[in-house]
Amino acid sequence: MPVNLVPFLDTLIKPFYVYGVDFIQASQKNFRLWETPLMKIYQLADPWMVYFILFPILYYQSMRMGLRILWATAITEYVCIIFKLMLHGHRPYWWIYESPYHITAPRVGQFPLTCETTPATPSEKNMISACISFILISHYCRCKGLSMQCNWTKYVAVWSGHYTIQACILLSGAFFATQFPHQSIIGTIMGSMMARRFARTNVLEISFAGFTWMMFFMVSLFSMLNGAMWVLGYDPTWAGTKASMACMKISWMDIYRDMLVEHTVRASGMILGVGLATRFFTANALKITDGCLMKIKMVHAAVGISVIVIFESFVQPPFTVAPSLYYIFQFVKYTVPPVLIITDIPFITGLAKLISSGLVDEDPGCFTQLGGDPMIPDSDEVAAPSPLGKDECCNPPRHETCCVGKEEPSRNSGKTRKRSRSRSRRAR
Template sequence: MDALHEAGIRFAALLQAGPSWLERVLVPLSSMADPKHLFTVCFPLCYSLEPAVGTAVLWGALLAEWLNVVLKWLLFGERPFWWLHESGMAARELLALRQFPVSCETGPGSPSGHCMVPAAALWPLVAALRARCGSPVLRILPCAAYVLLLAAVGLSRVFVLAHFPHQVVTGTVAGVVLGWGLQGRTPGSPRAFAFAALLLPLSALILRWVLSAAGFDIDWSLLLATRWCSSPAWLRPDSRPLASLWRDAGSALGLALAAAAPAPRLGPWPRLAGAGAAVAALQGLQRLREPRDPALCSGSCALRAAAGPWLVGSALPRLLAGLSRAPHRE
């Protein structure tokens, strides 16, 4: 693996030594590709296009993120920004490599969640857009945009030293396969979503307990990230695998709540207004201050994640439907 890691470091150095516009493009792209934006931005916007598509996008995102957490715990993948120092490569060679605020992920590195989760979650959107294109030529465009986006995200993760190239490729392939395999298999019953809200975190926590009982240090990556991150302010506690688990559990619970109280069908403009209101509300929830207590922090993360699908799929559409039926006074 050392030879693969060294090759990845050299490729990252080559990217960072490239034109200055690469940094202006790839660093913001790496931030925008954060899986949490699929939950708070992409999901409500896709839901406004078609509720079934939005539900499939969120279902793919939470399953992909859960699987990514499990694989990270099993594979113990390094990250470039700390391996460079831990391996001694930085001491042996003079490499002009920089970190960025998006570099300091605290979880293990393999496979890349920034590549795996969007690859799985965006496939239903690509399939829906292709189905709406009458011309065979136009049907190529959604797939081309999907491939280019995943390639650009992968390069961005290597550029900021968050992942090695092989971790990017592994995450992308796993996400594409998962997204394709989930096509047409999104459940619709509240019971199925509620079962997922319980099973996904429980199964992952059992795996965590088994690995800990076997003598593995599950939080090994947090120490390395803290040691080698250029700035303590760049450390991202929300990138820890447990934070992703609570987000997935809460999102599945929110889908169950939305499916249990389905909203009336709205017209295109009310749906668009609802999507904008939902994005604003979810961004506001994300900016709430986190409790310091770990248990309260986990509960807060799950509740905020659950609020998203409920707002998008039930509460806001019901409110807009009620406002549209309200009598107008002369």
């Protein structure tokens, strides 16, 4: 983006900034006693929670749904990063001190979560949470046969939960002065649009070459955009500079890393990790079928979460290394969690069959060999159906049967009756 477009964008969006500051000050005044719950909401909306907590839980419940959520999160996070680079989105805690508005406006409070160092448009937390929530709720409505024509009260109640979550994230971001309300709304709309694209995606149909090309495309496009901005005289790290000048305490900032690069490395590493796990590291892997009891699946999820969280916490590159080596190390680190969840954890726990814990019988029909290619269906000897061979709906859709007694007549029913009458007359 050329430099002369930046003042134009700032002037265009200035009314949203002004009214956004009023909303932030009102939220900090009226919700002061809710600081701890709002902090929890803001932390739960972080993409890290999807990668390291939600993905293992969903994967061991439904393999397709878990992979779909991981794929959608990585792609959505990357799209959000690209838009952050191109859109000049200020954060409230530094914008108010750079505009004449702060002369007459009260001071905006800052918190340990306030000092984000990336551009704010669109809101990453709203965008990713909206995408994940949209996919899960649309899947639930499809399984339960909910629609506006059938069980509309439940349908409206379920989707009201989706928008309530987004409103809570918007309020938490405004309370901590990390984002303006219009940035959260943009993120919600974009996340819902991304979810419509990924709602029925079958990640297992993507080849390893597809995963690899996607990873190279993500890294290359981000690098080219950064280089083009430097050539055009636009500093891609401008947000970090403004954050360091406006943040009250430098300890609240992560001054060692460029978070846009960090998130790009994380998203591309996760994509490559899924490709490696589903295409190459499945020789000894075990798949968890529908024959597993719920507590068996939860045990797997607990073990998986513990392993990858410990791995992510303790395997950290030193900050003293060169930035290029640091990000290469981070890329390799983020390719490991999908491999652990998809191959290693099911094999280790499934091999033991948890008999020693007394949770399952000796032959529960729970674990089946995943084999070299996960797209090859299981043999007929497997007792429990595999989530790879059918849709992951818990029950078949009931759109045709949920409104018993209220079925609409067919469009051609009138024509059919006329034809039958004419035939009867001819027979007479």
